[in-house]
Structures are given as structure tokens and as C-alpha cells.
Amino acid sequence: MKLKIFKNEKGQAFSTFQLLIAAVVALALLGVLMPIIGGINPGTDRLADSLKERINTQQDQPGTISLTDDIKVSSKGDPYVAIATITEGTGMSEGQVRFMLNGYQSDFKTSDGTVLEITAASSISYQFGVLCHRNLEKLTESLNAYESIIKENDLNDGFDDEDVRVCAIFPVRR
Secondary structure (H helix, E strand, C coil): CCCCCCCCCCCHHHHHHHHHHHHHHHHHHHHHHHHHHHHHCCHHHHHHHHHHHHHHHHCCCCCCEEECCCEEECCCCCCEEEHHHHHCCCCCCHHHEEECCCCCCCCEECCCCCEEEECCCCCEEEEEEEEEECCHHHHHHHHHHCCCCCCCCCCCCCCCCCCCCEEEEEEECC
């Protein structure tokens, strides 16, 4: 009886193992590329999330500024960030937080401080500051004290009540 020998035949287990290795390599590459792709144009979602986080921490630290990391912003996509979005779940009402432009009218607009519109045509990196205080008078004093960061205090009144916590949000470029 003669034994047949098959040459260049691979077992099924080996090809399954190769497929598994290819899948792991593909997932590893995807894990490396996704943060890079996400950082190219993060949009206003990243800005809103960062501001919400800052409001949560700063509302109990009156008179101190907290800056976000650099965030790339542009008018492409959804160029609006509303106070209603960033105060949701923070314990603060829409009437307690206002945007100010801090002298960057060429890249941002706001009519009453409740919605920030990004008007920059190209993608520009900004940090955003959040400063909170017990009332509008104390907030204004603190804004004026940070003259190295605050270029222009264009905060309008429009807060609901003078005797509650209030916060200002503003762009900063260093």
C-alpha cells in the first residue's frame, strides 16, 4: 500500500490563525489612526464637552480661571455652541452662564452671550477659559484682574439674578 503525500497543503487551523492575526493587526492600526483622524476636525462636540467639564469644576472655585486644552475650531460643520448644551447636567441654569468674545470678534460672534458662533473660515486652535464667581459684580472684578488672559471684557449683563453663581466663557489664544 502506497501512502499519498500532499505537498503545499495547509491545515484549516493554520489559515484560521492567519485570519486571527490579520484581524488583530487591523484593529491595532484602527486604534492608532482613529485618534489622529478625530483630532483633525473635532467640531463643536469636543468644545461643548470640554466646556461642560470646566463648568462642573469651576462653579465651586470662584475667581479662578480654568483653561481647556487647545481645541481646533472652524465654521465648517456646525459652527454653533449654545449655553443650553453646555449647562445641561451641571446644576447651573442657562441664565447663569454667558459667552464673551475676549477681543476675538474676527473668529467668533455672539449676540446676547447665549450662543457662540464660530466664524473662522480656516481651522484655528484656541483654548477656552471658564471663570465663575458668586455674582456679576465679583465676576467682573475677577475678569478685570486677569488682564494677561482677558484682552477685552465684553461680558454683557443678561444673567438671571445678581445673587447666584455666574460664569463667563471666553476664547484664549497664546
